[in-house]
Every structure is written in structure tokens, then in C-alpha cells.
């Protein structure tokens with residue numbers, strides 16, 4: 447009888463199969479790890495993320511040892527084993543678990559000998575070879591348009607940032623300096639608090655009292671572009687899970703948080719109640735929502751290609767097939783939002799995308815299309831001169847602040863209507 451492999455390793459391979467075999471994003475795979483205890487669930491997710499970040503290196507380690515590349519799950523078992531061995535995993539545990547996982551599957555059972563032989567060979571060499579291998583490149587569907595937009599060197603720098611992963615960024619409800627001192631973090635130039643070795647988020651001091659919320663430093667900037675919103679009516683048009691709603695509420699705005707997804711709005715509600723902040727929650731469609739607002743934040747649904755540091759599954763799960771549809775939706779949302787804006791009101795448009803079609807191109811087109819609309823210059827503390835985009839917005843990239851852990855890729859723009 448074969449021994450049972452660690453539940454975390456087996457679940458990590460299930461997650462890899464879902465992303466690489468079925469094109470599912472990791473955020474859609476909760477059901478696969480639901481039955482695990484929290485520590486195993488976290489370990490499985492961490493392992494799957496490590497393999498996805500290092501996928502290209504794993505394949506390079508495996509290539510010379512395979513006459514023919516095996517399909518599907520067998521390949522994912524080998525990839526996981528290769529990455530764990532390269533990152534210093536104990537050879538005996540890794541190899542025997544991978545062999546047992548192969549033995550347990552109808553389609554993989556015939557390959558358990560191969561898994562054993564290949565991983566045993568890698569056990570002696572993977573750790574030394576790993577650091578000599580090139581930084582993994584983005585898949586071609588995304589790399590090609592990014593190289594066209596930003597050039598080869600910047601894209602290589604973005605790939606280094608993706609491979610390095612991301613620290614934990616927090617937005618303080620009150621004073622970031624006091625929060626940084628309490629948690630041993632660093633206040634970044636734009637005011638976010640960064641932690642490099644955070645561990646379990648809900649165990650950090652101040653979680654229960656709502657002294658902060660998790661929010662990437664780049665994602666914390668769109669809400670700040672409005673300036674003073676105290677007592678103003680602000681529509682957060684695509685609000686969930688609510689990071690920007692919390693910021694606007696903490697700035698004293700009367701916030702309406704709208705989202706299409708009831709399930710995701712429940713996260714906004716949880717976050718509001720944890721932090722003791724208030725907003726009016728509305729489940730509904732941004733394209734048909736009605737009302738009049740002093741300010742509107744449109745953090746539109748997008749390819750999320752700016753978040754690959756934390757979500758290395760995205761470029762593998764997707765092939766860019768929905769991007770044209772998303773661009774059309776962003777434009778329709780932008781036009782509808784402008785119709786809800788009071789005269790003199792401000793609209794901030796943002797997407798966490800690296801593709802100019804989801805950012806700069808909308809900015810250029812909307813000021814041509816809509817009379818009486820202008821882009822406001824950005825004046826925020828900590829914003830570096832090279833983040834300013836020619837048409838008036840901010841272009842943020844994962845390779846900015848590279849030495850301090852990077853930031854999410856974002857485009858954001860503040861518009862004012864006559």
C-alpha cells in the first residue's frame with residue numbers, strides 16, 4: 447500500500463491542473479481546497495503560486511530529463527517536485543509524495559516510475575541550477591503587446607518584479623506612521639505601510655479593531671486623486687471588495703458603494719463593519735445605475751494584468767480572450783458615469799492593467815469624445831516624475847520601487863466636467 451502524500455502537495459497539484467489544464471484563475475478554485483485545514487490550505491496555495499511564478503524555470507530543469515514531455519497532471523506533478531527541490535525542499539519527502547500522488551491517479555499511475563527517476567536526478571542538481579536560469583517570461587499573448595507598448599527592457603524589469611512576488615501593503619485608517627511603528631513596517635513615499643514578512647494577515651495587530659486594511663500601494667492612489675471629498679456624495683461604481691470605499695469613507699465622504707456581485711458586496715460589508723466606517727451598499731449594474739454625485743470613482747473591471755506579482759496564475763489561466771469585451775465595457779461605464787456627475791464634479795477612472803488599451807487609450811479618447819471634460823494634473827506626495835503619463839494620468843508599473851518590493855501595475859486619471 448502506498449503512503450498518503452501531504453494533503454497540501456496533492457491540493458497544490460489539483461490547483462495547478464485547474465489553472466494550467468482548465469484555464470481557471472486561482473480565485474475561482476476555492477472549492478478544491480475547502481476541505482483542508484487552514485494551514486494545509488495556505489500551504490497548498492503558496493506552493494501553487496511558487497510553481498506558477500517559476501513555471502518556465504521548472505520546465506527548463508525538466509526538459510533535458512524527459513524524452514517526451516508528459517501531458518497534464520503528470521507534468522504538473524513533475525513541475526511541483528522540481529520547484530520544491532530547487533527551493534531547498536527535503537528530497538525524500540518531495541520525491542516520495544510526488545510518486546505517491548502519481549500512483550494514486552488513473553492517468554498518472556503509469557508514470558510513477560518516470561516521476562521517481564526524474565525527481566531523484568533533480569534532487570542533486572536543481573538547487574544549484576535554479577539561480578542560473580533566466581527569469582521567467584510572460585506568455586506570448588501578453589508579452590507581445592507589452593513589448594510593443596513599453597519596450598523590451600521595461601518588460602524584462604516587469605518580469606523580474608513578477609518573479610519576485612509582492613510584500614504586504616496596508617492602508618492605515620488613521621496615522622500610517624503609528625501603524626508602521628506598531629507593526630514593524632515601512633511607510634512608503636505615498637503613505638502605504640509595507641510589511642515584508644507578514645505571516646497570517648488576520649493575526650496581525652490591529653486587524654480586529656480595523657486599524658488598517660490590505661491594499662497595494664498603487665491601488666491606494668486612485669481615491670487620493672480626488673483631493674478633499676469630506677461631506678461630498680461619492681459613487682464608488684465598481685466597489686467590491688471595497689479597499690477604495692474604505693478610503694473614501696475614512697476621508698469623510700458620503701459613499702455609495704455599487705457592485706454587480708452580491709457575493710463580493712458582502713466583502714465590502716465585512717470590511718466596513720471591521721473598520722467601523724460607513725457607506726451605502728447597492729447591488730446593481732454600473733451601466734444602468736441612476737443618481738447625481740459630486741464625485742465618482744470608476745475602478746473598472748479589467749484584465750488585472752497589473753496584479754501578476756500576487757496572481758501569477760492570471761497569464762496562464764487566460765489568453766487575453768476577454769480583453770476586447772472588457773475594453774468596450776470600460777468605455778460604456780465611463781460614458782455612463784460621466785452622465786451621473788454633477789457639474790464641476792470629478793471622476794477618477796482606474797484599471798489595474800498594464801495594457802494601454804485599458805488605460806491611456808480611454809483617457810485620450812474620452813476627452814475628445816465628451817465636450818467640457820478635462821484631465822486634472824496629479825499632485826500627490828510621493829509620486830515620482832516618471833509616473834506621470836502624457837495625457838494627464840498616472841501610469842504605475844510593477845517594476846517601479848523595484849528595490850523595495852514593487853507595486854501593482856495601474857492606470858489612473860482624474861477628470862473634471864464643466
Ligand SMILES: C[S@@+](CC[C@H](N)C(=O)[O-])C[C@H]1O[C@@H](n2cnc3c(N)ncnc32)[C@H](O)[C@@H]1O
Pocket residue numbers: 683684685686687688689690691704705706707710730731732733745746747748
Ligand atoms: C477591479 S474590481 C473593483 C475593486 C474595488 N474598487 C476595490 O478597490 O476593492 C471590479 C469590480 O467590478 C464589479 N463589476 C463588474 N461588472 C460590473 C457592472 N456592470 N456593474 C457594477 N459592478 C461591476 C466586479 O464585481 C468587481 O467587484
